[in-house]
Amino acid sequence: MSAGSSLPYRLRPNKAVDRELFLSLLMRLAPALSLEKYHYVGLGGPFLEDFRLVHARLGLERMTCVETEEEVHKRQLFNRPVASIECVHKTLEDYLDGIDFEVPAIVWFDYTEPRGITTQIERFARTIGAVPLGSVLRVTLNANPESLGKPEANEVSVEIDGAASGDRKEKPTVQEWRLARFKERVGQLFPSGLSAEDMTQKRFGFSVLRVLKLAVEKEALNFRDRQIVWALATYYKDGQAMVTAALVVCAADDAVVGDLVKGWEFNSTPDAPHRLDLPALSTLERLTMESNDEVGAKMAFKLPKSDMGEDPITVFKKFYRIYPHFSRVEL
Incomplete structure (x- = not known):
């Protein structure tokens, strides 16, 4: 868990709205899927606020908070707001590898480290075949283009207000340099049609979501018994730019969940995420x-x-x- 993830929500209003959107989605699905019987798994930070709200809004009893940092894990044991929360000192991946879910699950992959984004996306995608039908999966990913690295000054040309330096033909711009690094990082998951403009602060999150969607839909082709219903996607920045996406793993012939999601006022997909850019207001x-x-x-x-x-x-x-x-x- 990064230090940033322990910041209070009053300092991250967009993150707070993102969380409320996810809770709204769960409440939309709750009557049809009986979510109160589900197993919730996630990373709760030192205060387990997400777990408190999931329990309060939906009535879930079986909840597991996974944490890799020992001192944070100890704080979770001290701070847990509901006695039924199980606090586990493991990585989320190790925990999921060691469990066979007896009931459908709600799993939140909350990643902040950008360097492992390809592994994170691939792991999220593989999970759609490992959870029971009806499960809800959600992922948070870092969407800061600067995480791709910083080129040396002599490696790139400079463009300012349409004017380019004299070495423009020989050297890439910063965005072109980042595009090459992004392609190296995601490998076969690199979507067609991405351009240097997609490596800017305003657009990089959309590029990450395209990679995520491609990975998930490729994985879904391996399973005839299930389908993927995209329900929520967001793009926001409270310090670090982040993207999120949530989906429901449904039976192949299920039409109920799709209709529920499409009728929800905040329905969004990786192709058209909500841009959460709310102002700080008195x-x-x-x-x-x-x-x-x-x-x-x-x-x-x-x-x-x-x-x-x-x-x-x-x-x-x-x-x-x-x-x-x-x-x-x-x-």
């Missing part, structure tokens, strides 16, 4: 935006855009019902 700004259609007429200023480039008012209107509110409580 309480007065939030209340004004919630209660007025013409926000520009009420607020005599423009909210800043992040480097993801989304319009903050448009994004807020889309997700205002699950926008996180934090307040201090004295205990």
